[in-house]
Amino acid sequence: MVAPDFEQSLVGAIPHLRAFARSFANDPARADDLVQETLVKAWNSRESFTPGTNFRAWLFTILRNVYFSQHRKLRREVDDPDEQYQNSLAVPPEQYGYLDLADFRTALSALPSDQREALVLVGAEGFSYEEAAEICGCAVGTIKSRVNRARNRLIELLGDPELKGTGHANPQAANSGLVKDTARG
Amino acid sequence: MTTPKPVQPANIAAQEAVDAEPAASLDEAIQGALGRKLRESYDEVVREQVPDKFLKLLDQLKHSETSSKG
Numbered sequence: 361m362v363a364p365d366f367e368q369s370l371v372g373a374i375p376h377l378r379a380f381a382r383s384f385a386n387d388p389a390r391a392d393d394l395v396q397e398t399l400v401k402a403w404n405s406r407e408s409f410t411p412g413t414n415f416r417a418w419l420f421t422i423l424r425n426v427y428f429s430q431h432r433k434l435r436r437e438v439d440d441p442d443e444q445y446q447n448s449l450a451v452p453p454e455q456y457g458y459l460d461l462a463d464f465r466t467a468l469s470a471l472p473s474d475q476r477e478a479l480v481l482v483g484a485e486g487f488s489y490e491e492a493a494e495i496c497g498c499a500v501g502t503i504k505s506r507v508n509r510a511r512n513r514l515i516e517l518l519g520d521p522e523l524k525g526t527g528h529a530n531p532q533a534a535n536s537g538l539v540k541d542t543a544r545g
Numbered sequence: 546m547t548t549p550k551p552v553q554p555a556n557i558a559a560q561e562a563v564d565a566e567p568a569a570s571l572d573e574a575i576q577g578a579l580g581r582k583l584r585e586s587y588d589e590v591v592r593e594q595v596p597d598k599f600l601k602l603l604d605q606l607k608h609s610e611t612s613s614k615g
Contacts, residue, residue, distance in 0.1 A: 367603065374599050379590035396602055403606045461589075464582045483580055484587035514579055 366406050369415050370399065376485065380420055383480045384427045386469060394430075398423040417487065420495050467517040471510050478506035479514075 377398055381391035401422050402409075409418050468476060474496075481492040482503065489507075493500045 367607065370603065371600065374595050375591045375593065378593070378595070379587050382590055392596070392598075396599065399599065399602055400606065403603070461582070461586055465586055468583070468586065479583065480587065483583045511576060511579060515575055518579075 363406070366409070370402060370419075373416055373419050374399070376416060377419060377423055380480065380485065381423060381427075383468075383476055384431075384473070394423060394427055397426045397430075401426060414491060416485070417491050417495050420481070420485075421497075424495065463518065467514050470517060471513055475506045475510035475513065478503050479510040482507050 374395065377395045378391060381394040381398075382388065385391040385394055398419065402419055405422075409415065468479075471479070477496065478492060481487045481495060482489060487495065489500050489503050493503045496503065
């Protein structure tokens with residue numbers, strides 16, 4: 361018997377799984393493959409979910425496991441394409457301080473993957489340090505230090521003088537412009 | 546034996562202005578801007594329409610189960 365609640369929760373979590381998967385796989389198609397495999401795993405192991413606990417955290421843990429089991433296989437065959445991609449994307453010094461969404465993403469993708477993951481879980485998904493630690497299977501202090509290092513590295517990559525100015529002006533107009541830019545590129 | 550120093554008044558003035566910022570509030574401003582950018586970037590993907598293939602996949606999973614049990 362399928363619990364309708366489980367199915368509904370799963371559907372509701374898909375957008376978040378897709379966003380989280382992008383922090384592992386730069387290629388959106390690869391990220392979606394990762395989500396599909398996660399959905400199959402989650403469905404098949406739904407009995408192991410404890411009601412009342414954080415459903416999204418449970419799903420993110422599964423996605424992570426799927427990714428790392430695939431990635432280990434991949435690593436043996438080719439020389440870690442993700443890392444190479446990241447290295448090729450360092451922000452050139454003349455662009456320091458100029459912050460649009462594309463630049464931010466470039467800097468984010470240049471972070472070491474464990475730091476990016478911690479930053480995304482805490483800063484974007486809003487998990488507590490404790491929840492993020494559980495998802496990543498590491499100590500709370502490790503998550504805290506990864507988040508701190510991620511922030512410092514981002515500041516280094518982006519340069520800070522212009523960052524101060526990004527909060528004011530007209531955020532809605534700025535957002536719609538950025539969305540269009542991204543869709544075009 | 547004096548070493549001539551390059552004089553760059555404009556750059557030095559600018560650097561001093563940056564240095565004069567209270568470190569804590571500058572840091573907060575930067576962290577705040579970074580946090581907003583991170584959420585903006587992430588939420589853009591969250592708001593994307595979910596491709597049909599995901600819902601089809603869930604339907605398949607559901608039906609394969611019903612038929613194997615029925």
